Amino acid sequence: METEVVSAASGIGADFSLWSLFLRADPVVKTVMGILVISSIWSWAVIIDKSLTFGRLKSKSNKFEDQFWSGKPLDELYRKMRDRQDHPMARVFAAAMEEWSSSKGGASGALAVSARDRIDKILNVSVSRELEKAESNLGVLATVGSAAPFVGLLGTVWGIMNAFQAIALTKDTNLAVVAPGIAEALFATALGLLAAIPAVVGYNRYSSALNSYAVRLQGFADEFSAILSRQLDERAR
Template sequence: METETLAMASEIDFSMLALFARATFAVKIVMLLLIASSFWSWAIIIQKIINYRAARAQADAFDQAFWSGEPLDELYDQIEANPQGGSQRIFAAGMTEWRRSHRQDGGFIAGAAPRIDRSMDVAIAKETEFLNGGLSFLATVGSTAPFVGLFGTVWGIMHAFEQIALQQNTSLAVVAPGIAEALLATALGLLAAIPAVVFYNKLSADSDRIIGGYEAFADEFSTILSRQLDA
């Protein structure tokens, strides 16, 4: 009897496609949701890595130009039409408000310094929103995917027990397929969650460093403009 049971179990296809095909409708929906979440998470991860690398390169290039000794007005005229990167956009926002604050007699409109700071703060906020876009999705996938997979597992095991009760047979050939299908949902949940959590932490730290660089540049630029206003 045991030999016959093992022979029957060996004939069952346990490939991922076969397990998916045999799963119940609810478990299939769970699996498809987890697979889609995993693909979307990887798309966000790859896009963010490219964006952050470009942001760092653009910030380094602009820092060299900014501290090269070139007059700020000439630098602004070069990038005003098409600023590239967060540092250039922050610089352009500050210089735009700087020029708007000039009176016709050469003086400055009262409250120029606070307005310049606010203009750069708005530009930093926009860059922050761009850099952090999509990270909340990674956090959501990382925190919920294991539980979604667990739901699929519980549902699949419940269905497996129903089949055991209907067939009144607890042999390996009856139990194994249902348990395997159920556990596949948990595996997919972990497959989606682990990369999402790891890269969410990494990308959040990278974003904070880039934004910190923008804020430091804005403070330095504001100090330079404040000295000229006082003079």
């Protein structure tokens, strides 16, 4: 490590571009920078994916609800949606309709109550399963947003240590001696913030979008359950 410090201190007139800072950095700082760059790319990939995903969910849910509340028979809608279950609301609807179709032969009394309970359980399980799918990879944004500043801080501390070692080895307090270590330390800090800030913003945004969609999906499931329950009561009379 001392050899690296001396070489850094000797490169007084070296290039201070970002790429040069990375190439001249200590191996520990390079590792920190690499982790932060990969984390930033990963978080941006999740952000873009979630933006497209929630946009599609909103559009397809709007279209499905228009069809659902159009007054057409549920059996007809189910036949149309059976092979096109490409969003959570359609899959929740199809899961309940499958149980509903198998319970059509049920008579009154206990059989109707049992069918209603089964439909409610299937709706709840389907909603939970679909929300779990929609939530996937949000944990990546939370992890990057909380950990990236501390990972960058590790690179910062290590770079400053290099700067002080350069002073000790060269016995020179000239700014040019400590500049390389300080520069790579600040570069690591900047990378940590660049990785963390978009991740935190993305996590907050898409957590809010997920909560809104969860309320919408659960509301649809409750309304659909009430419709099927009403039809079961009419059959039981």
